[in-house]
Amino acid sequence: xxxxxxxxxxxxxxxxxxxxxxxxLDVATDNPRxxxxxxxxxxxxxxETVRKAYPERFFNLGIAESNLVGVGAGxxxxxxxxxxxxxSSFLLCNAYDQIRLAIALSNINAKVLGSHGGITLGKxxxxxxxxxxxxxxxxxxxxxxxxxxxxxxxxxxxxxxTDHVGxxxxxxxxxxxxxxxxxxxxxxxxxxxxxxxxxxxxxIACGIMTAIALDAAADLAAEGIEARVIDLLSLRPLDVDTxxxxxxxxxxxxxxxxxxxxxxxxxxxARVIAQHHPVPMRFVGLADTYTESADPADLLVKYHxxxxxxxxxxxxxxxxxxxxx
Amino acid sequence: xxxxxxxxxxSIEYRATILRIIKQARAGHTGGDLSSIDILNVLYNxxxxxxxxxxxxxxxxxxxxxxxxxxxALYTVLADQGYFPQEELDTxxxxxxxxxxxPTRSVPGIEQNTGxxxxxxxxxxxxxxxxxLDGRSYRVFTLLGDGELAEGSNWEASLAASHYRLDNLxxxxxxxxxxxxxxxxxxxxxxxxxxxxxxxxxAVREVDGNDPAALMDIFNRVPFEAGKPNLVLANTVKGKxxxxxxxxxxxxxxxxxxEEYATAxxxxxxxxxxxxxxxxxxxxxxxxxxx
Numbered sequence: 295x296x297x298x299x300x301x302x303x304x305x306x307x308x309x310x311x312x313x314x315x316x317x318x319l320d321v322a323t324d325n326p327r328x329x330x331x332x333x334x335x336x337x338x339x340x341x342e343t344v345r346k347a348y349p350e351r352f353f354n355l356g357i358a359e360s361n362l363v364g365v366g367a368g369x370x371x372x373x374x375x376x377x378x379x380x381x382s383s384f385l386l387c388n389a390y391d392q393i394r395l396a397i398a399l400s401n402i403n404a405k406v407l408g409s410h411g412g413i414t415l416g417k418x419x420x421x422x423x424x425x426x427x428x429x430x431x432x433x434x435x436x437x438x439x440x441x442x443x444x445x446x447x448x449x450x451x452x453x454x455x456t457d458h459v460g461x462x463x464x465x466x467x468x469x470x471x472x473x474x475x476x477x478x479x480x481x482x483x484x485x486x487x488x489x490x491x492x493x494x495x496x497x498i499a500c501g502i503m504t505a506i507a508l509d510a511a512a513d514l515a516a517e518g519i520e521a522r523v524i525d526l527l528s529l530r531p532l533d534v535d536t537x538x539x540x541x542x543x544x545x546x547x548x549x550x551x552x553x554x555x556x557x558x559x560x561x562x563x564a565r566v567i568a569q570h571h572p573v574p575m576r577f578v579g580l581a582d583t584y585t586e587s588a589d590p591a592d593l594l595v596k597y598h599x600x601x602x603x604x605x606x607x608x609x610x611x612x613x614x615x616x617x618x619x
Numbered sequence: 620x621x622x623x624x625x626x627x628x629x630s631i632e633y634r635a636t637i638l639r640i641i642k643q644a645r646a647g648h649t650g651g652d653l654s655s656i657d658i659l660n661v662l663y664n665x666x667x668x669x670x671x672x673x674x675x676x677x678x679x680x681x682x683x684x685x686x687x688x689x690x691x692a693l694y695t696v697l698a699d700q701g702y703f704p705q706e707e708l709d710t711x712x713x714x715x716x717x718x719x720x721x722p723t724r725s726v727p728g729i730e731q732n733t734g735x736x737x738x739x740x741x742x743x744x745x746x747x748x749x750x751x752l753d754g755r756s757y758r759v760f761t762l763l764g765d766g767e768l769a770e771g772s773n774w775e776a777s778l779a780a781s782h783y784r785l786d787n788l789x790x791x792x793x794x795x796x797x798x799x800x801x802x803x804x805x806x807x808x809x810x811x812x813x814x815x816x817x818x819x820x821x822a823v824r825e826v827d828g829n830d831p832a833a834l835m836d837i838f839n840r841v842p843f844e845a846g847k848p849n850l851v852l853a854n855t856v857k858g859k860x861x862x863x864x865x866x867x868x869x870x871x872x873x874x875x876x877x878e879e880y881a882t883a884x885x886x887x888x889x890x891x892x893x894x895x896x897x898x899x900x901x902x903x904x905x906x907x908x909x910x
Contacts, residue, residue: 329752350752351752353748353783355779356775356778356779358775358778358779360737360741360771360772360775360776361741361744361772361775361776361778361779363741364738364740364741364742364744364745364772364776365741365742365744365745365748365776365779366745367731367741367742367745368683368731368741368742368743368744368745368746368747368748368749368759369745369746369748369749369752370745371730371731371742371745371746371749372677372681372745372746372749372750372753373677373749373753374749374752374753376745391735391737391738392738392741392772394735395732395733395734395735395738396731396732396738396741396742399723399732400724400731400732401724
């Protein structure tokens, strides 16, 4: 499985979580106020890069997520910039109350890394998979929510998150992702990036689904359907202008996310489109289900998160548009 | 720095204010406010190095009220300290007031939002850790209810406080032995509590949490032991200071009727008169200034 290969991107070289580790080390090097909190998973989230370089600013608080978040809030309240790091499933499901009260409601300047987003961690199975983070962080009104899609965007968004004043959630995941962006690319909180032009259908994706959407767009192009692929990147705030322009210009929209459809990114995009420029929409994501343990490639096939699934949804949306005349 | 007599008179004044604003708002946590007010009184008037003028100073002492539901006590003391005008207390829980039913950073003088239980200790631990990291000498005080000790997060935070040797952290437990549905020892038994805290690495001291002089004496001894977080097990009486509210579960969050309010105020007036009379006989005792 080489994501992005149909679209012509070079094979990925480094798992996204490793890129996070490098990016975190960069911001810790640049800013002495950055501290890193670990829930005993630093060698999985790759936050351990900071432990090795700056042990005095790295705190492994053990397997205790509620305390991890609370301590992070206390450090932030005293002017430090904590990166609170663990699997998104453990942070959100164990310490949601703390994230809500100590960070979100207090509007504290803390950064949270939710690693192992989606189902592509594979063999460790559904207890470890973060498939509800968009919905749960969506329930925290003061949080900015960022989802990098490649190594370049990961580096940029870790820096943007660190510099932003206020709570930020950032998703990482385990698979290697191809380089989509180049040195000229720009990133801003609240800015979605158009990574492929097209006017027949828009595919709005995030995380690993952006590379998969680009593969789908390559297949669709062979059939004469030109898809605009939008990498959402910022799930809150949403780039309303780019989303509405996509609906207006293409008349058919597909969303693609490695997350439950209920409460997911697609439902928020649909809210924007329904209000500003209603067009036929289709949604690629996880149905109301948990997965088994398996190879990530097999899971993507079984749970309908492949380029073929996105292409089929796009054809369907285009057909619906044409049927409307 | 207030004298013992002045502290005792303050506590009576605070109790009267708490009952007044709860009655007016028709909401509040009467019993816990009254059990913890002597602790807040001593902390804010005589122990903590913080004031409205120094609230932005990174060296200020911090206070985090984990038992957030007893916010009326905190608002009352903050008003008296001059963080905001006394009359703003009358907007408690009113439409468009930022004096909401649990502590919020929107109110001047409040460090951290609390209210869901089991939150304060971890946050206070983070603040104490920040002091160590930044080489600052401030102390962090946090007040916990005893009922909320059933939250596992407190024990997670205790492991960390001990591990990081947070002797600048002062954890005060308002041990009034009652929670909303009954006695702590029948709902989710805590005893032997002193031994549990000691086993988690605290230097533990027990004190009569409704006796300002005893509280002063304990807080003057912080840190109790170098390298250990401080735990003040403050034995208190829920509803303290009003006879019919004392040790009564129903006063956890009951609002007094007109008649109950009048009786309570009369009792507080009598206590004030008695105290003043005693003082004029015995003379005032002044406490040594905290180093």
